Amino acid sequence: MKCKQKRFLSSLGLFVVVAGPVYGHAAEQGFILLLPTDVYATAGTLAVVATMLLTGLLKPGAVSKLFTPRDVGPSLRHIGLNKISEVVAALSFTMLIYIGIFGPTDPQANLLPLALWTLWWMLAFVIQAAVFDIWKWINPFVALSRFLQPDGSGVIQFPKALSIWPAVIVFVCFNGFVLADTAPNDPDRLAAIALGYWVFTTIGMTLFGRDQWLRQVECFTVLFEILGKMRAISWRDRKKLGLPGWQTFDWPELDLSHATFILVILASGSFDGLYETFWWLSQMGVNPLEYPGRTAMFWKTVTGYGVAIAALTTLFAMSLWIGAIAVGAGKRKQLPPFQSIFTQFSIALLPIAIGYHFAHYFVTFLVQVQYVVATIADPLAAGWNLFGLGSTRVKVGFLAVPQTVKIIWITQAGIVVLSHILAVLIGHKVAEMLFSDRREIVRIQLGLSLLMVVYTIFGLWLLASPKVG
Numbered sequence: 001m002k003c004k005q006k007r008f009l010s011s012l013g014l015f016v017v018v019a020g021p022v023y024g025h026a027a028e029q030g031f032i033l034l035l036p037t038d039v040y041a042t043a044g045t046l047a048v049v050a051t052m053l054l055t056g057l058l059k060p061g062a063v064s065k066l067f068t069p070r071d072v073g074p075s076l077r078h079i080g081l082n083k084i085s086e087v088v089a090a091l092s093f094t095m096l097i098y099i100g101i102f103g104p105t106d107p108q109a110n111l112l113p114l115a116l117w118t119l120w121w122m123l124a125f126v127i128q129a130a131v132f133d134i135w136k137w138i139n140p141f142v143a144l145s146r147f148l149q150p151d152g153s154g155v156i157q158f159p160k161a162l163s164i165w166p167a168v169i170v171f172v173c174f175n176g177f178v179l180a181d182t183a184p185n186d187p188d189r190l191a192a193i194a195l196g197y198w199v200f201t202t203i204g205m206t207l208f209g210r211d212q213w214l215r216q217v218e219c220f221t222v223l224f225e226i227l228g229k230m231r232a233i234s235w236r237d238r239k240k241l242g243l244p245g246w247q248t249f250d251w252p253e254l255d256l257s258h259a260t261f262i263l264v265i266l267a268s269g270s271f272d273g274l275y276e277t278f279w280w281l282s283q284m285g286v287n288p289l290e291y292p293g294r295t296a297m298f299w300k301t302v303t304g305y306g307v308a309i310a311a312l313t314t315l316f317a318m319s320l321w322i323g324a325i326a327v328g329a330g331k332r333k334q335l336p337p338f339q340s341i342f343t344q345f346s347i348a349l350l351p352i353a354i355g356y357h358f359a360h361y362f363v364t365f366l367v368q369v370q371y372v373v374a375t376i377a378d379p380l381a382a383g384w385n386l387f388g389l390g391s392t393r394v395k396v397g398f399l400a401v402p403q404t405v406k407i408i409w410i411t412q413a414g415i416v417v418l419s420h421i422l423a424v425l426i427g428h429k430v431a432e433m434l435f436s437d438r439r440e441i442v443r444i445q446l447g448l449s450l451l452m453v454v455y456t457i458f459g460l461w462l463l464a465s466p467k468v469g
Contacts, residue, residue, distance in 0.1 A: 045453060047417055048453060048456045051424045051425070055425065056441075060432055064432050064433075066243050066425065068246070069240040070242065072233075072241045074239065075235050083143075086139065086140075086142045092140070093140035096111060096116065097112065097191045099187075100113070101188060101191045103380050109375055110375070111376065112187050113190055114371055116194070118369055122361045128228055128231075132235060135224035140198070141201045142210070142214075149205070154212065157209075158216060160212075160216075162257075163255055164215070164257045164261060165260075167261065168219075171264060174219060175264070176305060177193075179272060179275065179301055182298065201213070222261065223265070229245070229347070230245055230350055243425070244351065245347070245350070245351060245425075248347040248426065256339060273465075275304055276467040276468045277462070277465045277466070278466050281468065284297070288466075288468055316342075316346070316349070316451065317342060318447065320345055320448060322447030323341075323445055326443035326444070327444050345448060351419045351420075351423045351426065355459075370393075370395065373392050374393070420452055420456045
C-alpha cells in the first residue's frame with residue numbers, strides 16, 4: 001500500500017509540475033423484454049411516418065415558426081461560482097483517481113468507474129442535452145490550467161482550419177476503448193488512463209491555449225457543447241425558450257467536422273447497443289451462450305465499430321443524394337453544394353442520438369445508481385458509514401415485475417419515437433432553409449425520411465433484443 005501511495009504521489013507531483021476522463025463500460029445489458037414489442041414498434045414507426053406526412057402537407061415556413069424561441073426573462077447571474085465549481089470538480093476528480101488506485105478492486109464497489117460511467121456518461125449526458133450546461137460546472141480540466149496559466153494563452157497557435165477534426169479523432173478513440181478494451185472497468189487501469197488524459201489535456205491547453213484546445217481537441221467539451229444545442233432553454237444573456245433543437249439553427253461554427261462528430265455520436269450509441277446482441281455475435285461466428293470474452297472479440301469489435309461509423313455516414317450521404325437528385329430533376333437553378341446539404345441536415349440526427357442514449361442506458365442507470373449511493377458510504381472499503389448510507393441495498397426486483405417492466409419499455413420506446421419525431425421536424429426546418437418551394441422541400445427529404453423510418457425500427461429492435469449479460 002505504501003509503495004502504491006508513493007507511486008501515486010510521485011505521479012501527481014509530476015503532473016502538477018508539468019501542468020478526462022476515459023470511462024469504464026456500463027453493466028452488461030442482460031435484460032430481455034417479454035412484451036409484445038412488435039406492436040409498440042409498429043405504433044412508434046407509424047407515428048414517425050404520420051409526422052412526415054403531416055409536415056409535408058404544411059405550408060412552407062410553418063415548421064420554422066415552431067423553432068422560433070421566446071424571451072422569458074433575464075438570465076441568472078453566477079459571478080465567481082463557476083470558478084469555484086471548477087476547483088471542486090478538479091479536487092473531486094483527483095479523489096476519484098485516488099479511490100481508483102487505492103479503493104476496492106471490484107468495479108461494482110469502486111467509486112471511480114461507478115461515478116464516471118453512471119453519473120457522468122449516463123446522467124450528465126442527458127442533463128446537458130435537456131436541462132442546462134452542467135459540463136461548465138463539472139469540467140475537471142480547467143481549474144489546474146487556470147492556476148498554471150491564468151490568461152489561458154498558449155505558446156503555439158493551433159490551426160483553426162482543423163476545426164474540431166482532432167476532437168472527432170479523440171472521441172472515436174474514447175469510444176473504441178469503451179467498446180473493445182479488455183478491462184475498461186478495472187479501477188487501477190481506469191485511474192491510470194484518466195490521469196493520463198488529464199495530463200494530455202493540461203499540456204495541450206498550456207501549449208496551444210486553453211480556449212482553442214477545449215474548442216477543437218478536448219472531445220468531451222466539444223461533445224457537451226454539441227449536446228447543449230438541443231436544449232429547449234438558453235441561459236445566456238437572456239433566458240430563451242423554444243422547441244428543443246432551436247439552438248442548432250444559430251450555430252455559426254457548424255461545418256463538416258461537426259456533422260461528422262454528430263454521426264460518430266449516433267454510430268457509437270447504435271453499435272454499443274448492437275455489438276452484444278445475439279444477432280451480432282452469430283454474425284461473428286460466436287455462440288452467444290458461450291461468449292468467449294472481450295479479449296477474444298477485441299479486433300472484431302474494433303473493426304465492427306469502424307464499419308458502423310462508415311456505414312452510417314454512407315447511408316446518410318446516400319439518403320441526401322437521393323433527395324438532391326429528386327430536387328434536381330425538376331429544378332432549373334443550381335442546387336446548394338452537397339457538402340452544405342450534408343452538414344445542415346446532420347443536425348437532424350442529433351435528437352436521435354440523444355434519445356437512443358437515454359433509452360439504451362435507462363435500465364442500467366436505474367441499477368447502477370444504487371451501487372453509486374451504496375459505495376459513497378465507504379469508498380475505500382474501510383468500514384465507514386458516510387452520510388448514513390451504509391445500509392443501502394441494491395434492489396433489482398423491479399425488473400421482475402411485469403407492470404414495472406412495461407413502464408420501463410414504454411418510457412424507452414416513447415423517448416426513441418419522440419426523438420425521431422423531433423428529428424423529422426428539424427429536418428423539415430432545414431429543408432425550408434434551403435428551399436422555398438413545397439415540392440422541393442418534400443423531395444429533398446425523400447431519402448432521409450426513409451432512413452429515419454428504418455432507424456426508428458432499428459432503434460426499437462435494439463432495445464428489445466436479448467444481449468450477452
